[in-house]
Amino acid sequence: MSESVTDGPQELELGTLDLRPALEAVLMVADQPLDHLTLAQAVGHPPPDVEKALSELAQEYTDQERGFELRNVGGGWRYFTREAYASAVERFVLDGQQARLTQAALETLAVVAYRQPVSRSRVSAIRGVNVDGVVRTLVTRGLVEEAGIDAESGAILYRTSSYFLERMGLADLSQLPDIAPMLPEIEDMDDSDWTESVRSVDDEPIPEAEDPPSDPSTSD
Numbered sequence: 106m107s108e109s110v111t112d113g114p115q116e117l118e119l120g121t122l123d124l125r126p127a128l129e130a131v132l133m134v135a136d137q138p139l140d141h142l143t144l145a146q147a148v149g150h151p152p153p154d155v156e157k158a159l160s161e162l163a164q165e166y167t168d169q170e171r172g173f174e175l176r177n178v179g180g181g182w183r184y185f186t187r188e189a190y191a192s193a194v195e196r197f198v199l200d201g202q203q204a205r206l207t208q209a210a211l212e213t214l215a216v217v218a219y220r221q222p223v224s225r226s227r228v229s230a231i232r233g234v235n236v237d238g239v240v241r242t243l244v245t246r247g248l249v250e251e252a253g254i255d256a257e258s259g260a261i262l263y264r265t266s267s268y269f270l271e272r273m274g275l276a277d278l279s280q281l282p283d284i285a286p287m288l289p290e291i292e293d294m295d296d297s298d299w300t301e302s303v304r305s306v307d308d309e310p311i312p313e314a315e316d317p318p319s320d321p322s323t324s325d
Contacts, residue, residue: 124150124158138181206246213239214248218269218281222252224264248272 127148132139137146145155159182163175165287172190175182198277206214213236213254216228230238243249265278276280 122148124154125162125296128155128158128162132182132184132262135183138177138179138183140181144182180317190317207239207241209236210239210242214243214265215268215284217249217263218265218278219284221264221278224255224258224260224262226258226260228263261316 107317115271127150128144131144131147141156141159142152145152148155159175159177160220163182166174172187172193173184174187175186195313212226212232216231217223220227220231225240227235228240233325240249244251244263249263249269250266254260254263255262270277293296322325
């Protein structure tokens, strides 16, 4: 009879999963090296069997010349990109850094720029949607960075980076253009006011320097 572990309302049956696929599934989501004891507990197999399977998987990936490899580093096992294919990974990462920002990212970046330092929850309240993923993208792109902790809520605050100024061609934040000259001062506006002001310019076209000029022959 298989051993079971109760976790809340669900009961996980251990010892019934195929060892190798189970190890691959756990290693795929790991963000740090995992030792064979931790993996054995996760997949429900004896540690000696897990240790043997890990070594066999690592050798199998090498024999098959996979684009990734399984290494034992720092006392634990983790997937790594194989060095022979590093150029493909580098090209993918660099192309992603140069890709255009989505409309959601541009709107979030604008809120951070004009309300900084600001927390993610504050930005979410202004935009009316969850912005956690978008903020992570902006941080990854180097356009936004952490700016300390809010004393009252303990939330992480964010601000635009020096790279943001460089990309915008600004010497400092005082050169940011006015959102709308006739609007009240930003500091005097509550979140609902901000939301309405953002919506009021949603239909305005956003100039894109990279777009090719239109063909005059296609115009009416």
